[in-house]
Amino acid sequence: MNQKDQVCQYKLMASRDALEVIQGKWRIPIIIALTHGTKRFGEIQRDISDISPKMLSQELKALEMNKIVKRTLHDTMPVTTEYSLTPLGESMTNLLNEILNWGLHFREEVLKRDN
Amino acid sequence: MNQKDQVCQYKLMASRDALEVIQGKWRIPIIIALTHGTKRFGEIQRDISDISPKMLSQELKALEMNKIVKRTLHDTMPVTTEYSLTPLGESMTNLLNEILNWGLHFREEVLKRDN
DNA sequence: GTAACTACTTACCCAGAGGTAACTACTATA
DNA sequence: TATAGTAGTTACCTCTGGGTAAGTAGTTAC
Numbered sequence: 001m002n003q004k005d006q007v008c009q010y011k012l013m014a015s016r017d018a019l020e021v022i023q024g025k026w027r028i029p030i031i032i033a034l035t036h037g038t039k040r041f042g043e044i045q046r047d048i049s050d051i052s053p054k055m056l057s058q059e060l061k062a063l064e065m066n067k068i069v070k071r072t073l074h075d076t077m078p079v080t081t082e083y084s085l086t087p088l089g090e091s092m093t094n095l096l097n098e099i100l101n102w103g104l105h106f107r108e109e110v111l112k113r114d115n
Numbered sequence: 116m117n118q119k120d121q122v123c124q125y126k127l128m129a130s131r132d133a134l135e136v137i138q139g140k141w142r143i144p145i146i147i148a149l150t151h152g153t154k155r156f157g158e159i160q161r162d163i164s165d166i167s168p169k170m171l172s173q174e175l176k177a178l179e180m181n182k183i184v185k186r187t188l189h190d191t192m193p194v195t196t197e198y199s200l201t202p203l204g205e206s207m208t209n210l211l212n213e214i215l216n217w218g219l220h221f222r223e224e225v226l227k228r229d230n
Numbered sequence: 231g232t233a234a235c236t237a238c239t240t241a242c243c244c245a246g247a248g249g250t251a252a253c254t255a256c257t258a259t260a
Numbered sequence: 261t262a263t264a265g266t267a268g269t270t271a272c273c274t275c276t277g278g279g280t281a282a283g284t285a286g287t288t289a290c
Contacts, residue, residue: 008151008162012147014215015218018214025134029130032123032127032130036119048127067224102206103134
């Protein structure tokens with residue numbers, strides 16, 4: 001295996017680690033919603049209007065396990081739950097921005113011309 | 116809807132466009148393999164050792180339709196096929212780099228401590 | 231007392247993502 | 261003649277991501 005191939009293998013490994021966390025229809029949208037500050041369950045649901053409570057609950061749990069999202073219970077009446085990004089979640093800012101930039105670029109380059 | 120919400124909705128839309136293209140287990144790895152230059156079918160298959168010819172063929176077709184990848188047939192004997200990134204595919208460089216960076220960061224922060 | 235809001239959970243279902251294995255068709259080499 | 265390499269295709273199967281709908285448990289407002 002030459003050096004170029006080794007670099008390629010290294011990159012492929014790193015991308016797989018990242019993909020395992022951000023894979024799926026809802027994780028990136030949920031993280032984006034939380035970059036705008038701490039939010040409650042219902043607020044996220046309103047932001048991402050077509051997510052079901054089941055999927056939101058499930059994906060929030062997965063993100064919590066991966067230490068991307070932090071869940072805080074408040075002893076108010078009634079009990080409220082708040083979700084926020086951990087430092088690891090906040091470290092995704094650059095990644096999220098590039099996804100957004102490229103999404104806009106893609107829309108301009110390809111999607112427009114199809115319509 | 117206040118201004119903050121509008122920005123959030125705008126971002127969510129852009130991320131969905133991008134996600135539709137990069138969604139799935141194999142697309143990002145295939146694009147990464149092609150950032151190292153034009154490659155043939157078998158070369159990509161060797162780089163990504165656990166992809167089946169079926170999935171590689173299928174995902175390359177999808178990437179071609181989205182104008183990320185270009186397929187070139189060479190009239191040699193036997194016929195050879197070459198795959199390369201289009202300018203739109205090359206415009207993903209920053210996005211790919213951020214995925215790699217974050218993947219490495221994530222491995223350091225979380226995966227290590229689990230072992 | 232009943233309707234509505236909070237934050238979920240549970241049960242059920244289905245399409246499609248992805249895996250495996252075998253097959254095609256052509257060329258080159260031993 | 262047979263084995264290996266080129267670049268895929270096809271058939272079949274399984275599993276799970278995600279959708280829908282309804283239920284739960286507590287609080288508050290009318």
